[in-house]
Amino acid sequence: MYRVTVRGHAMVAHSLPDEFFGPAQALHGATYVVEATFSGRELDAHGTVIDIGAAGDALGAVLADLNYRNLDEHPAFTGKLSTTEVIAKHIADRLLDGPLTTGLARLDVVLREHPDAWAGYSVDLDESADPAAAGTTGQ
C-alpha cells in the first residue's frame, strides 16, 4: 500500500454548547493543522498514488471554506456539535465529493488541535462502489 499526505491548516472559532464539554461550551477557537492521507494499492504511470498538487489544492479548497470562520454559523455544522471528530469527517466527505479519491483504497484525515490532542476520521474506499456509503460501513 502506498500513501501520500498533504498538510494545511484553518483558524476557526466555534462553541460546543453541551454541558458535556465544560469550559469548551463557550465561544473559543482553534488552529486545526490538518493532514489528509490518500492510500492506493498501486502506483499510476507517473509513479504516484495521486497528483500531489491536486491533492494539496483539494485540501486547500476545503480548508479555505473553514478558515477565518465561526463554525457556529457555517452551514455544514448547523444543528451539529463541531467537535474535532465531526470536522474531520466533514473534511473527508468534502474530499470524497470530488474525483480525487476515485480508485483509491483509503482516506485518512487528522486534525491536530493543540500539542497534546488530535483526532481523525478514516474511511476504507475499496469495498464500496458508493463512496457516500463508506462512512456508514466504517473501517
Added chain:
Amino acid sequence: MYRVTVRGHAMVAHSLPDEFFGPAQALHGATYVVEATFSGRELDAHGTVIDIGAAGDALGAVLADLNYRNLDEHPAFTGKLSTTEVIAKHIADRLLDGPLTTGLARLDVVLREHPDAWAGYSVDLDESADPAAAGTTGQ
C-alpha cells in the same frame, strides 16, 4: 473509523540488564512522550469517540505512576525487561483496566524515546468480549 489521541510524558530511570542491550544495560533514563489513540466506529451523542478530558485524565494517571520513578523498582516490571515495547503494553493494559475503552474498536499507544526512535503497542478491541484477552490474540 474515528480516532482521538491524547499525549503526555513520563521521565523515568531504568536499566536493561541483558547483554543484548549493550550500553543500555547500565542504569540510564528516558523521557517517554506517550500518545494514546482511542478508535471507535461511531460517534456518541456528543459527537465524540470518547470524553477527551477523561481520556487525558486516564493517561495522566497511568503516567503519574511512572513519572519520576526508577522502573527497576516498579512492581509492574519486576522480573521483566522494561523495554519501550513492554512499557507501551503496560500503559495500554492499565488504560484497558478502566471503563474508558468499553465499546471502542482499537487502542494504540506510542512511546517516543528520542527524536530518532519510538515504539508502540496496539490492540483491536472489536472481536473480543473480554478486553483482557485482546492482548493475547493480538491484531
Added chain:
Amino acid sequence: MYRVTVRGHAMVAHSLPDEFFGPAQALHGATYVVEATFSGRELDAHGTVIDIGAAGDALGAVLADLNYRNLDEHPAFTGKLSTTEVIAKHIADRLLDGPLTTGLARLDVVLREHPDAWAGYSVDLDESADPAAAGTTGQ
C-alpha cells in the same frame, strides 16, 4: 546567561476589525502554543534560574484566563486589536506582575499560531529597578 522555558497553550476566539487584516477581520480563532523563557545571569543555590514548577504555574494561570475565551470580550483587550504581538506582550506583562521575574535578566514570550507563523515579545529586565517599567522602555 542561563535560560529556562516553559510551554503551554490557549484556544481562543477573536476578530481583528481593521481592514488591514483582510479575512482575519471576521470572528475566527487560534490555538496559541506559548513559550515563556526566563533568563538569568547566575544560578541560584538550587542550580536553577527559576523554580520551573512556579514558572509553569504562573504561565498556566495567565493562559487559563485566556483559554476557551473570546478575546473580543476580554477586558485586557478592550479597545485594542488582539494581534499575536499584543497577546504576547499581555502574557509577558502578566508574568512581570508577579514576583517571578525579580532578579532575572530577560523575559521572552513566543506565541505559535500555526506551523508557518509565530510572534513574540521580549523585555530586558537588567537595567531597570522597576520591572513594571521594563515594558515601556523596551529592549
Added chain:
Amino acid sequence: MYRVTVRGHAMVAHSLPDEFFGPAQALHGATYVVEATFSGRELDAHGTVIDIGAAGDALGAVLADLNYRNLDEHPAFTGKLSTTEVIAKHIADRLLDGPLTTGLARLDVVLREHPDAWAGYSVDLDESADPAAAGTTGQ
C-alpha cells in the same frame, strides 16, 4: 501488535522528467526524513520486536547508499521516476532483502519531504511466504 520505528535522513538531488510534475521536472533536491516501522505480533525473549540497533544500522546502510547522491544517476532508479512513493518502496525492498524482517508482520516506510508533504509504502509480511510478492498483493 508491537511496533518499533527508527528514523534517519538522506539529502539527494533528482529530477522528475515528466510534464505531469510541472516545476519538479527540473533538477532539484530534497532532504528525506525517513521513518521505518517494524511490526510484530509477539515480543522476543528480550522483550523487543527487533534489535533496534540492528534496525537503525540497516536503515542507515540503505540511506547511506542514497545520501549525497543524484538519484538520476543511481542504478536503483534507472528508467524510473524517483517519486517519493518509489523511493519509499526502494527503501522497504532493501530492508526486506536482509534477515531483519523475518518473522515480522508488517513494514512501513515514510519519507517526509517538506513540512506539508510526506509519502510512504507499507507491506504486510504475514500472509506471504514470498516477501517479493507482498507489494503485489498489498495490504
Added chain:
Amino acid sequence: MYRVTVRGHAMVAHSLPDEFFGPAQALHGATYVVEATFSGRELDAHGTVIDIGAAGDALGAVLADLNYRNLDEHPAFTGKLSTTEVIAKHIADRLLDGPLTTGLARLDVVLREHPDAWAGYSVDLDESADPAAAGTTGQ
C-alpha cells in the same frame, strides 16, 4: 522588542566542490525549511511589527526563485560555495532589498536542512541608515 516569524521552504540541488565538504562535494540536494524573523522596537497602528501577509509574500517570492533549482547554476551563487550560511545571507539580503524591513531593528533568517542541523544569518538594522550596509557591518 517584538518579533514576527514567517516560514516557508525550498527544495534545491547543489554541490559543494571543495574537499573540505567530503561527501557533500557531490551533487546532492536539500529541503531547506526557512524561518524569517522580523523584529521591531514598537508596534505600528495596527498592533503589528510588520504586515505578516506581506512578510510571507516577500519570503515566498525569495524562495520561489530558489525552489526546484540547481543552485550550481543560479546566478546568485556563481563563484560561491552555496553553504547553508551563504544561502541564509542571500535570503536575508533579498528581504533587505525591498521596503519590508524599513524601520525594523533586526532580521534573522534560519535554514533547517535536516533534523539535526540548521544554520542562520542575523543582521541588526538599527544602527545604520543604509540597510544595504548592514550586512557588511554585521551584528
Added chain:
Amino acid sequence: MYRVTVRGHAMVAHSLPDEFFGPAQALHGATYVVEATFSGRELDAHGTVIDIGAAGDALGAVLADLNYRNLDEHPAFTGKLSTTEVIAKHIADRLLDGPLTTGLARLDVVLREHPDAWAGYSVDLDESADPAAAGTTGQ
C-alpha cells in the same frame, strides 16, 4: 552574525536531592535533546562558521560521555545538583575546552527535556581572549 546548530541527545538517569525539587528528588531519568549553536561574525574561506562535521563530532563526544549514564555517579556532577541548566553549562564548558570555538563570537547550548520544558546556557566569546574565562564573566 552567522550561526550553525548541531543536535544530538543523551539518555541519562539522575536525582535532584534537594526538597526544592519535590518528586524529582527521586532517581528518575530524561532524554535530553541537545542543540549547540556556534556563532561567528564572519564566514571562513569555505563559506562556513565552523566545520559542521567537526561540530557534530565534538557534540557527539560530549554526549557520549553522558549517554546511558547515571549522572549521580558521573565525576562532572560530584557535589552538584545536575539540573538542566547545570548540564547545559557542563556541555558548553566541554565544547569550549577544545579548539572548536576559537574565533567564534558566541556559543549557545539548549537541552530539551520534555515537550513543555527546556533550558539552556549561552556564553559570549568575543570580549575575552581567554575562552576559559568566558563562563565566569557571563553574557
